[in-house]
Amino acid sequence: MTTISQVFTKGIIAENPVFRLLLGLCPVLAVTMTAINGFGMGIAALFVLLCSNIVVSLIRGVVPPRVRIPAFILIIATFVTIVDLVLNAFAPGLHEALGIFIPLIVVNCMIMGRAEAFARKNTVGRSIVDALGMGIGFTLALTVLGIVREILGMGTAFGVDITGAAFEPMALFASPPGAFIALGILLLVFNLIIKRLGFE
Amino acid sequence: MELNLAAIIFVAILANNILLHQFLGVCPYMGVTKRIETSVGMGMAVIFVMTIAAIITWVIYNFLLVPFDLGYLRTIAFILVISSLVQLVEIVLKKTNPTLFRALGIYLPLITTNCAILGVAILNVQADHNIIQTIVYGIAAAIGFTIALVIMAGIRERLDLVNMSSMLQGAGVTLITAGLISMAFMGFSGIMTL
Numbered sequence: 001m002t003t004i005s006q007v008f009t010k011g012i013i014a015e016n017p018v019f020r021l022l023l024g025l026c027p028v029l030a031v032t033m034t035a036i037n038g039f040g041m042g043i044a045a046l047f048v049l050l051c052s053n054i055v056v057s058l059i060r061g062v063v064p065p066r067v068r069i070p071a072f073i074l075i076i077a078t079f080v081t082i083v084d085l086v087l088n089a090f091a092p093g094l095h096e097a098l099g100i101f102i103p104l105i106v107v108n109c110m111i112m113g114r115a116e117a118f119a120r121k122n123t124v125g126r127s128i129v130d131a132l133g134m135g136i137g138f139t140l141a142l143t144v145l146g147i148v149r150e151i152l153g154m155g156t157a158f159g160v161d162i163t164g165a166a167f168e169p170m171a172l173f174a175s176p177p178g179a180f181i182a183l184g185i186l187l188l189v190f191n192l193i194i195k196r197l198g199f200e
Numbered sequence: 201m202e203l204n205l206a207a208i209i210f211v212a213i214l215a216n217n218i219l220l221h222q223f224l225g226v227c228p229y230m231g232v233t234k235r236i237e238t239s240v241g242m243g244m245a246v247i248f249v250m251t252i253a254a255i256i257t258w259v260i261y262n263f264l265l266v267p268f269d270l271g272y273l274r275t276i277a278f279i280l281v282i283s284s285l286v287q288l289v290e291i292v293l294k295k296t297n298p299t300l301f302r303a304l305g306i307y308l309p310l311i312t313t314n315c316a317i318l319g320v321a322i323l324n325v326q327a328d329h330n331i332i333q334t335i336v337y338g339i340a341a342a343i344g345f346t347i348a349l350v351i352m353a354g355i356r357e358r359l360d361l362v363n364m365s366s367m368l369q370g371a372g373v374t375l376i377t378a379g380l381i382s383m384a385f386m387g388f389s390g391i392m393t394l
Contacts, residue, residue, distance in 0.1 A: 022371050026315050030223035077276040100322055103275040107315040109227055176221050180379030187372040
């Protein structure tokens with residue numbers, strides 16, 4: 001049995017959903033043009049993951065195993081709709097920027113994966129910790145990628161100019177190909193760090 | 201939005217390729233592109249399901265959700281329709297066309313979590329496509345997806361033979377390759393975009 005702190009930290013480093021497991025890559029690539037969008041997407045996914053993990057864990061003895069997948073999908077879709085409506089009401093700018101990728105949180109393999117692999121077999125408390133760890137790992141990855149792309153592509157981070165006028169922004173990193181390339185290089189860096197720290 | 205069909209086809213397959221430009225369906229892109237045969241199989245399954253899903257979700261949205269003012273249930277309704285559709289297609293194919301079923305079989309369940317299917321359904325509704333445009337866009341987007349998949353599989357079969365750093369192997373180099381392919385496809389957006 002893993003301890004509660006292991007459940008929390010594994011989502012951030014050893015089993016980081018983006019850098020290690022490569023789950024839910026569509027929003028990772030699509031919305032990280034700026035750091036703030038990446039962070040917003042991460043928080044939205046974190047909220048859905050947290051709520052779905054809690055509910056899935058609560059109903060774990062009730063739902064027959066045979067229909068569990070449709071049940072999970074329904075639970076996740078409900079919370080995604082809530083996030084969609086709330087963002088539209090209170091953060092219309094972010095809602096506009098994330099666009100189609102808010103409803104697409106439904107098919108984010110990370111959330112389904114945690115429901116299937118963790119929440120349906122564990123207590124509510126442990127599921128909450130698991131969701132927080134995974135969600136923070138996901139948010140962290142999106143924010144880091146967002147910062148890298150924003151600095152290289154526009155010379156700013158979170159909208160603040162940090163490189164000065166001498167730096168010529170590389171428009172490539174603000175465009176779709178740049179997303180693939182930046183994430184590929186970040187994976188390389190993350191793998192190197194993991195190896196140095198001995199998490200392997 | 202009035203668009204002629206040729207423009208929809210060109211933009212969906214090349215200029216705004218669903219995978220390389222809009223980032224829908226990246227998970228199967230990483231998962232099933234190790235061999236050309238598997239990527240062709242996945243591509244065919246996606247063309248099949250995406251076209252049917254685009255039509256059915258369009259009908260449900262325009263004849264069920266809109267008249268009853270239930271637009272906000274779009275996400276829930278679409279994902280339920282798509283996942284039950286995949287199951288249904290599986291059952292029907294098994295009975296009526298066992299050859300096709302054997303060819304597509306293992307890829308069908310994977311499609312439920314393919315965000316490209318849900319993405320195209322939502323894009324169709326957002327763009328106010330009529331039924332003809334919906335069908336054309338569904339097929340064209342799926343063909344664009346298949347092309348991207350097969351190109352990547354071809355390159356990855358060669359990459360297997362290359363001696364490279366173990367840190368970059370697998371996902372890292374696949375993503376960087378995808379970036380380069382995406383750059384090539386971006387050239388088409390100089391001709392026409394939406």
